[in-house]
Amino acid sequence: MKTKIALLFISLFTLISCSSDETSPTAPSAPSAVNAVLNADTVNLTWSPVEGTGITYxxxxxxxxxxxxTVPLTEAKFTDVLKATGAFTYTVTASLNGLEGAKSVVSEKIMLELPKTQNIERSDKYNIVKYEYSYTYDTSNITKLATVIVKYSNTNVKTQTTTVLNTITKYTYSGDLITKSMNYSDDNVFKGSTEYAYNEQKKIISGTRKNPDGSISYKVTYTYNVDGTITEKYDLPDYGVGIYTFDKGNLVKYSITTPTPGEEFLAVSNYIYDTKKDPLADILGFNRFLINTVNNAISSSTIITSTLGNNSTESSKTDCTYDENGYVLTKMKSVTMPPNGVMQTEKTVVTYY
Known part of the structure; x- marks a missing residue:
């Protein structure tokens, strides 16, 4: 009898143990297809949901x-607000009943760099021109431009005399759009402003330059054409009409017809780009300006024709170096106007936060 009781106890224990193993909770599988997209100072993350009820991430x-x-996520999405620049990757886990599963595959790398300084030196046989740009940003959004300080100097090669002009530009935003820039001298004297207007698609449609007393100096308007080009018009006498052509966020062609007394000029410029990011590409609001591009122009050609036959051709070539994240560190540009050969050289050095 004791043997039978013992066998019965062992059988019961084995049954309970097996039943416990079969019902013990298991961690969910790792999420898949983690996608990260940079949007100004935020990274928007999405991934494929894990099947089941009560899943958190x-x-x-x-x-x-x-x-x-800070709290478990019930949806397959998350927004990370960046507080610093750099390179970022993300992984995601799924949890169920307190058990967290393995991490997902790593997302693609997100890179955010913002220029701190940009020094440009341009020289020809007549002048050496230097620009020193210093950028600062809003503390509430690291990609929102606060001020740009520009130190300008022009040295005459022959006389060795130097002209110096320093300016400060302060920016006003509405949401993610720059609506106003205000210019000051380095001793904080107000020099005027430019106000920007946009359409419902957040595309810039005008810029109005105002004098310190508030009177309008000039206005430029932009019209978006059905063929994808953009027309630029200034309300200034004898100022030309420009046509912009963009491809993948880069200005690939610009033509301008400029009337002058007794003669009309047509200048057509074409540009070729690398695949690396332009230093200003991640500054909030600048991506709405036509002057901003996604990548770096590494060559250009401009053909100028006139009604009086005063034609000319200009070309440029730029060699760049990059950091490990693909942002430009230096640019060496040479501008050539045949038949006289190289007329101008330009060196740009960029540092980042």
Whole structure:
């Protein structure tokens, strides 16, 4: 009888153990297809949901063991607000009943760099011109431009005399759009402003330059044509009409017809770009300006024709160096106007936050 009771106890214990193993909770599988998209100072993350009810998610950045979400996520999305520049990758885990699964595959790398300074030196046989740009940003959004200080100097090669002009530009935003820039001298004397207007698609449609007393100096308007080009018109006498052509965020062609007394000029410029980011590409609001591009122009050609036959051709070539994240560190540009050969050289050095 004792043997039978013992066998019965062992059988019952084995049954309970097997039943417990079969019903013990297991961690969910790792999410897949983690997608990261940079949008100004935020990274928008999405991933494929894990099947099941009660699933929650955690997000990790740059391989850290500490999750960056403060509460468990019930949807397959998350927005990370960046407080610093650099390079970032993300992984995601799924949890169920307190058990967290393995991390997902790593997302593509997100890179955010903002220029701190940009020094440009342009020289020809007559002058040496230097620009020193210093950029500062809003503390509430690291990609929102606050001020740009420009130190300008022009040295005459022959006389060795130098002209110096320093300016400060302060920017006003409405949402993610720059609506006003105000110019000051380095001793904080107001020199005028430019006000910008946009359409419903957040495309710039005008810029109005105002004098210190508030009177209008001039206005430029932009019209978006059905063929994808953009027409630029100034309300200034004898100022030409410009046509912009863009491709993948870069200005690939610009033509301008300029009337002068007794003669009319047509200048057509074509540009070729690299695949690296322009230093100003991540500044909020600048991507709405036509002067801003996504990549760096590495060559250009301009053909000028006139009604009196005063024609000319100009070309440029730029060699760049880049940091590990693909942002420009230096640019060496030479401008050539045949038949006289190289007329101008330009060196740009950029530092980043």
């Amino acid at each position: 955690n997000v990790y950045k740059n391989g850290s063991a500490v999750k960056i979400n």
